[in-house]
Amino acid sequence: MKQVELVWVSNSPDWEDVHGRSDQVNYQDGKVRIVYSGATDDNGHYEGHFELSLSQGMQAIEGEYTVFPPRNAAEHFNQVVSFGLTGQIKTDAQGRHYFAGIWDEGGIAQEFKVGPLQLAGEASDGAGDAALDEAVFRVDLLDASALPPELVQQVQALREFELASAPLMQTVAGVTAFADFERLFTNLAALMQAVKLRLDACLAGQDSAEAVVTYLRDEASLQLEQLLDQGAAANLPPAPPELAAFMADIEALAENLQVAVMREGYTLCKVWLGLVDE
Known part of the structure; x- marks a missing residue:
């Protein structure tokens, strides 16, 4: 499976950008489904996924992810967080494609990028990627x-x-x-x-x-x-x-x-x- 990088750009100079890597990437029917996860500040973790259209032009999606508490938390309550994502696929100076837009969560908007992405008709960088990309568990x-x-x-x-x-x-x-x-x-x-x-x-x-x-x-x-x-x-x-x-x-x-x-x-x-x- 070819991973992609996810970046939530900080709105404040006092905080660092949040970087993450995909767990699963699945290309099918002109779309890409990205499954991701990461750690929270209190030693819990979050898991989510979203789907992007592999086409030019603006697109807007809505989704949600789940925040899981740390193992030793007094209460094991999973929080479901909704978000909106608006943006478009762009091309960088090296010819690689990525999605750039705004991640809106609870009224707080952040710049968001994910890539590199493979558009329809482009050859894969490595043998076997397609077979592994289909394994979205x-x-x-x-x-x-x-x-x-x-x-x-x-x-x-x-x-x-x-x-x-x-x-x-x-x-x-x-x-x-x-x-x-x-x-x-x-x-x-x-x-x-x-x-x-x-x-x-x-x-x-x-x-x-x-x-x-x-x-x-x-x-x-x-x-x-x-x-x-x-x-x-x-x-x-x-x-x-x-x-x-x-x-x-x-x-x-x-x-x-x-x-x-x-x-x-x-x-x-x-x-x-x-x-x-x-």
């Missing part, structure tokens, strides 16, 4: 209350793992010294996709919740544990003495990344194994 679009009770905790833990992993993945993306970590994240993403396919089959009535719980406990958790045990490290070439301090910093960063991946991954593994109380 229904389990990603559902509120936890719409899930079978047996799977609520497992799906919440999966979402929390993906939210926690996203900034770690962005840290190592494209950095040669962290190629081991990129391979690890690629393998983790493949496992998450396999799990979501099984969850979607359950939601479609093609599998039972009990069978999926067994699969998560006996198979998926074992695969996850094996990937975490495999680990990753920085791959550093020989360097002159004057770069020793820099190389030490890279190694320390790699160790911190490894600890973070294991902490988040083993938390998910425990939930799938049924070792965490509800």
Whole structure:
């Protein structure tokens, strides 16, 4: 799947812009459906999606996203937030397409951009993108209350793992010294996709919740544990003495990344194994 970047531009010099990356991007019938999520300031998270027409000219849409409280909140109340989005698809100096407009939420308007986007008839940048773009998982679009009770905790833990992993993945993306970590994240993403396919089959009535719980406990958790045990490290070439301090910093960063991946991954593994109380 080819990700796109979402940017909510701050209205105040005292606040930073909010940057996010898509979870799923699906191109179909001249439209693009973008599924996104992110963390809130109180350690909760939000999830939402919207659909844009891949055509020139102004367009206006209305949508909503859901804000989920942190796990340790006194009250677990999900807030549904409505928004309006008005704008159009533009082209930058490099010929890439993006949507630019105004995100209006509760009467507060912010400049909003999302891209790069692929218009109809344009070739994909990478083999296999189309097949992966079609995999918009229904389990990603559902509120936890719409899930079978047996799977609520497992799906919440999966979402929390993906939210926690996203900034770690962005840290190592494209950095040669962290190629081991990129391979690890690629393998983790493949496992998450396999799990979501099984969850979607359950939601479609093609599998039972009990069978999926067994699969998560006996198979998926074992695969996850094996990937975490495999680990990753920085791959550093020989360097002159004057770069020793820099190389030490890279190694320390790699160790911190490894600890973070294991902490988040083993938390998910425990939930799938049924070792965490509800």
